[in-house]
Amino acid sequence: MIKLLIVFLIVLLLSVFIGLFANHDTGYVLIGRGYYTVELSLTLYVVLQLASFMSLYAIIRVGLKTWHMPTIIRRWKKRNQRQKAHSASNIGLMQLAQGQWKKAENTLIKSAKNSETPLLNYLSAARAAQKRNAPERRDEYLELAQNQVTKNKTKNEFAIQITQAELQIAHGQFDNAKALLKNLKQLKPNHPQVLFLLFQLYSKQKDFDPLLDILPHVRKLKLVPNDELTAVELELYRYALKKLKDQTASEITKFWKIIPKNCQKNDSLFQLYAHLLIDKNKHDAANNLLKTRLKISWNEDLILLYGDIASNVPVAQLEFAETFLNKYEKNHCLLLTLGKLAKRCELWGKARSYLEASIGSKARRETYRELGALLEQLGEYKTAAKCFRDGLFLDQKITIAPTLKLVNFNSTE
CATH class of the missing domain: 1.10.287 (Helix Hairpins)
Structure with missing residues (x-):
């Protein structure tokens, strides 16, 4: 105009x-x-x-247009096909986003030939085929995508292989995905999507050793929601601590210090660490840890574990545990622990009273065993045998427990 x-x-x-x-x-x-x-x-x-010049110019222009008319028509037709393919590709991507896998696959494949981005069409069609549980067609589309790689060859191949690995994981082809992702990680060690897929893969396979290597990067890049990451971390560190059971106490403590604080707060993981210290005869260290922890977060598992500690100050241990009587006077776990600690302090009367009170609150095999051993030590063999028998058949039928009597827990007998 x-x-x-x-x-x-x-x-x-x-x-x-x-x-x-x-x-x-x-x-x-x-x-x-x-x-x-x-x-x-x-x-x-x-x-x-x-007028002559303009007429001649017009004749030449019309002649040239007529001469090039086939090319012009082809270009127009191709442009029209591309516009239709572009529109169809957008529809296919919308169908894929809406979960219409069959429609999306058909639409994307039909429009791929004339699309300006056939690579995107084939990769999206591969996702749709994966959702339809059609791995053969998925691999076919991935191969077609590979054939489209021309410019930016390395970049495009990387994108195709990431998609292939993601779909293989979704289909349970873990070994194939692992081999592919390891190669991609060598090319780009800190690529977020590669690390995320490796995290998913190792988590599914419980392959904790390589997972431990990539975990700091996954956390740093915030690739996984905190709740999911923490759950995997706890499982991973639990596995790693168990592997350290043959190592020295210093090695175990050194590893514990590198565990994130939010994981150290987990009672189950903390108990495992304390167990390892006890197994390594680091009772005083375990005593200090558990005392601190029990003041912050009291629970039955921790108080039971506290009873397994044979520190150099058993009386102080017993006195500390007795501070919880005001709040948990009838708790069978606390009473069992107090009975075991009183035995170590050679307070036989107090130990017997605690153990009998624990059985009265809730019978446990371990409590019967502790009481039976104490009664044997005191020379009450018949009563001890009855305790052992009652503990042995506890799951079938609990016989009459030893006669309980009210005692003063502050007694020094």
């Missing part, structure tokens, strides 16, 4: 100029050939020349 307006203005200006020029001096042009002559006014001659 702008070009047409410019041409119109130029013609108008030329017309005005020629008109003014002709009005001032018409002039003439004489053309002769043999016996023939033609005389024209200068104005008419200029007009005829311009």
Whole structure:
């Protein structure tokens, strides 16, 4: 439109100029050939020349257009096909997002040939085929995507292989995915999607050793929700601590210190660490840890574990445990622990009272065993045998427990 307006203005200006020029001096042009002559006014001659030039130009333009018409039609047809393919690809991607796997797969494949981004079509179609549990078609589309790689070859191949690994994990082809992702990690060690897929893969396979290597990067890049990451971390660190059972106490403690604080707060993981210290005869260290922990977070498992500690200060241990009587006086776990600690302090009467009170609150095999051993030590063999028997058949039928009597827990007997 702008070009047409410019041409119109130029013609108008030329017309005005020629008109003014002709009005001032018409002039003439004489053309002769043999016996023939033609005389024209200068104005008419200029007009005829311009008209001839424009006619010739128009004829040439029409001729060229006609000559190139097949090419123009092909270009128009191709552009029209691309526009339709672009529209169809968008529809296919929308169908994929809406979970219409079959429609999405068909739409994306049909429009891939004329699409400006066939690579995207084939990768998206592979996802749709994966959702339809069709691994053969999925691999076929991935191969077609691979054939589309031309420019940015390395970058495009990387994207295709990431998609392939993701779909293989979803289909349970873990070994294939693992081999592929290991190669990708060598190319780009800190690539977020590669690390995320490896995290998923190792978690599913319980392959904790390599998972331990990538975990700091996964946490740093925030690739996984905190709840999910913490659950995997706890399982991982539990596995790692169990592997350290043959190591020295210093090695175990060194590893514990690198565990994130939020995981150290987990009671189950903390108990495992304390158990390992006890197994390594680091009773005083375990005693200090459990005392601190019990003040913050009291629970039955921790108080039972506290009873397994044979520290160098058993009386202080017993006195600390007795501080919980005001709040948990009838708790069978606390009473069992107090009975075991009182035995170590050789307070036989107090130990017996605690153990009998524990059985009265809730019978446990371990409590019967502790009480039976104490009664044997005191020479009450018949009562001890009855305790052992009652503990042995506890799951089938609990026989009458030893007669319980009210005692003063502050007694030093």
